[in-house]
Amino acid sequence: MSSKKSVKIMLLKTGVNLCALATLLFGALSANALQSYQQDTARIEYETRISGATDSIDKLNAYFDYGMFLDAEGETENAITNLEVALQIAENSSNYKEMARVANSLAALYLMVGDLEVSTAIYKKALECAEKTEDNTEIAKISMNLAGNYSFNGDYNNAIKYGLYALKIKETTNNWVRICYHYMAMSNIFKETGNLEKRKQYVQRAYKMKDVEGCASVSDIAKIYNGLGGIAEHQFKHEEALAYYDTLKVFSEENGFTQGIGTALTNSSLIYIELKEYEKALEMVLEAEEYSNGTPYDTVFSNNCKIEIYWALNQPQKALELAIENISKEEMTYYSAERLKCLQFLYELNFVLGHYSDAYNWNDSLHVYQEYLRDEDVRSTIEDLETKYQTEKKEQQIELLTTENLLRRRVMQAAIVIVIILVLLVALILYILRIRRKQAKYIQNELQQQVLRSQMNPHFIFNVLGSIQNFMLANDSKKAAGYLSQFASLTRATLEYSSEDTISLSDELNMLKNYIELERMRFQNKFDYQIDYDENLELDFIKIPPMMIQPFIENAIKHGLKKRNEGGLLKLQIADKTDWIEFVIEDNGEGMPKMTTKPKGHKSMAMKIFEKRRKLIQQKNNKDFEYRIQNLKDLNQNHSGVRIIINIPVLNE
Numbered sequence: 001m002s003s004k005k006s007v008k009i010m011l012l013k014t015g016v017n018l019c020a021l022a023t024l025l026f027g028a029l030s031a032n033a034l035q036s037y038q039q040d041t042a043r044i045e046y047e048t049r050i051s052g053a054t055d056s057i058d059k060l061n062a063y064f065d066y067g068m069f070l071d072a073e074g075e076t077e078n079a080i081t082n083l084e085v086a087l088q089i090a091e092n093s094s095n096y097k098e099m100a101r102v103a104n105s106l107a108a109l110y111l112m113v114g115d116l117e118v119s120t121a122i123y124k125k126a127l128e129c130a131e132k133t134e135d136n137t138e139i140a141k142i143s144m145n146l147a148g149n150y151s152f153n154g155d156y157n158n159a160i161k162y163g164l165y166a167l168k169i170k171e172t173t174n175n176w177v178r179i180c181y182h183y184m185a186m187s188n189i190f191k192e193t194g195n196l197e198k199r200k201q202y203v204q205r206a207y208k209m210k211d212v213e214g215c216a217s218v219s220d221i222a223k224i225y226n227g228l229g230g231i232a233e234h235q236f237k238h239e240e241a242l243a244y245y246d247t248l249k250v251f252s253e254e255n256g257f258t259q260g261i262g263t264a265l266t267n268s269s270l271i272y273i274e275l276k277e278y279e280k281a282l283e284m285v286l287e288a289e290e291y292s293n294g295t296p297y298d299t300v301f302s303n304n305c306k307i308e309i310y311w312a313l314n315q316p317q318k319a320l321e322l323a324i325e326n327i328s329k330e331e332m333t334y335y336s337a338e339r340l341k342c343l344q345f346l347y348e349l350n351f352v353l354g355h356y357s358d359a360y361n362w363n364d365s366l367h368v369y370q371e372y373l374r375d376e377d378v379r380s381t382i383e384d385l386e387t388k389y390q391t392e393k394k395e396q397q398i399e400l401l402t403t404e405n406l407l408r409r410r411v412m413q414a415a416i417v418i419v420i421i422l423v424l425l426v427a428l429i430l431y432i433l434r435i436r437r438k439q440a441k442y443i444q445n446e447l448q449q450q451v452l453r454s455q456m457n458p459h460f461i462f463n464v465l466g467s468i469q470n471f472m473l474a475n476d477s478k479k480a481a482g483y484l485s486q487f488a489s490l491t492r493a494t495l496e497y498s499s500e501d502t503i504s505l506s507d508e509l510n511m512l513k514n515y516i517e518l519e520r521m522r523f524q525n526k527f528d529y530q531i532d533y534d535e536n537l538e539l540d541f542i543k544i545p546p547m548m549i550q551p552f553i554e555n556a557i558k559h560g561l562k563k564r565n566e567g568g569l570l571k572l573q574i575a576d577k578t579d580w581i582e583f584v585i586e587d588n589g590e591g592m593p594k595m596t597t598k599p600k601g602h603k604s605m606a607m608k609i610f611e612k613r614r615k616l617i618q619q620k621n622n623k624d625f626e627y628r629i630q631n632l633k634d635l636n637q638n639h640s641g642v643r644i645i646i647n648i649p650v651l652n653e
Helices: 003-014 018-052 056-072 076-092 096-112 116-133 136-152 156-172 179-192 196-209 218-234 238-254 258-274 278-290 296-312 316-327 330-334 336-352 356-373 376-410 415-453 458-473 477-497 505-522 550-561 605-621
Strands: 527-533 568-576 580-587 626-631 642-649
Touching: 018 056, 056 076, 056 096, 076 096, 096 116, 096 136, 116 136, 116 330, 136 156, 136 179, 156 179, 179 196, 179 218, 196 218, 218 238, 218 258, 238 258, 258 278, 258 296, 278 296, 296 316, 296 330, 296 336, 316 336, 330 336, 336 356, 458 477, 477 505, 505 527, 505 550, 505 568, 550 568, 550 580, 550 605, 550 642, 605 642
Parallel strands: 527 568
Antiparallel strands: 568 580, 580 642, 626 642
16 A cells, blocks of 8 residues: 555544645645744844954854854854854954853864864863963863863873863862863763762762752753763662663753753663663664764764664674774774774674684774773872862861961961961971972882883783684694793793892893794794803893883884894894993894984883883982994995894992
8 A cells, every 4th residue: 555545544534634734734834934034044144244243353253153053053064164263363363262262162063073183172272261361160161171072082181180170170269150060071081980989979969069050051960860870870770770861861851952862762772781672772772863963972872882782683793884884983083982892892793703813803902992991000090180189179178277267366466476377387388398299209200110110012912822822723732832831931020020120130031032932933933033142241140120121122023023024133132341231132124214323203102111211210220321223224234224232230239
């Protein structure tokens, strides 16, 4: 039966008056025509304002208002164009207040289209301008927006830094306007780092303030209900979480907040995935997409939900295709949490489908990214910063109360007594602060050295284990066992010596031999190596800092010998120079086009760590610690490769 015939029968059965229906349809068309006419009229009015503006402020406001109108109409690209013109006008007139206002809105639009890098740069410019105006409300708002960008990208140190900066301004000035927005932004940062307790604290603060006039907008209250649902979900309280998401949906419907409706539906779908009600979960995700603003983040997040559902519905190929499409999106670079989730899907789906090579590659990418996002030092720094802020705030409150009481008690005393007390108090505080600064600096140096010594390249670990696995799959158990033993020895030595200030030269050489042998295995023996030193050298009695040579050996193999198919040679010569041990590392790779005595520009993480350790050891022991790099082709056109000379101080007592 045709659709037209079906409609006609339905109308007849329900007794609908066709004339009345025609009248309704005509009315709807008329309403649409009226809306279109009003939009066109508004555009003409904005364009007339722009052309008729008599001064820079009028023209700036005209472009800004037109841009915000276009954004409301869904024309984000055109809105960006108009706001950029408004920003240029503000810059030309050095109007920092307007520069801050326009740049803040412009950065938000760039975030909507998925260009997080440009958005962050513009937020920084907005913050600089706001700080020049000393407008605390604007400074706090922009700083928290900037914190949100850094949180999106997984840069949690900067996220917490700018978030606490914004919060400190609001609380110290008793500015409670939209304070709930700031509390919820902080809770989201701690959500990303996995700190449930801190996340819960900030959500509860926002919840207590949500009904206070001016403390929360509609979107802020929606975020509070969403945050409460997220905490309940994390605690596996599924019914409680669904109740909060239902409250969020009803609240958003009552206030015409479509984004909140979509968020409630999407998060509810995640609960139904946990409850294994996959059909219902898929239904809710698809319904949520109807309320989406179409931002890149909404698309990425929704796709990840559908990937998990399709997989659960035994459609792994469909899930894999959607995961590949999702990870290929340019904007995915900026959404750290969703990117991590998508990498996990790609690894597991490829493994299930038997694509073991692809699974191995995605697993490698997954572990590298996990190492970056879940770094314990980063999380510790974030929590320490927040704890320090809370402590300082309490100390400021205590100090304020103490000062008030002191003034009450001393109000009748002579001025000279007050001056003497204040001078002594200031002197005591300065003295204590000076002592604490010295202690903190010393402890910081000690801790930093321990942290720097505890590095081990995860990429190297994954590749070695992968190579050993290949020997096992090839039934070459003898080689697999031998290399596994070397790897265990290297790992054990690394863990043992990382906490030591010094180790013997003999132990250092054993570690290097194990490391080089493992690298030769990875590169299928494409290079040989030789270690030369004087037989009279007392290897067991010479003490040096541990693990200083390995980064240079790694670079020689990775950048010098990797591209050679055969005939590669790595040389290590060791000589006793009384106060230091001279290590000469030489490879016959292709070398580097240009070389100076000190490397400039980009450095690997291992080389940055070496440089920091070198300076700390030099400072602590008051001994020279030098190295230099020579491009062999610069010395002799017939030679190729790189020579590195390192003078490591002997640290025997």
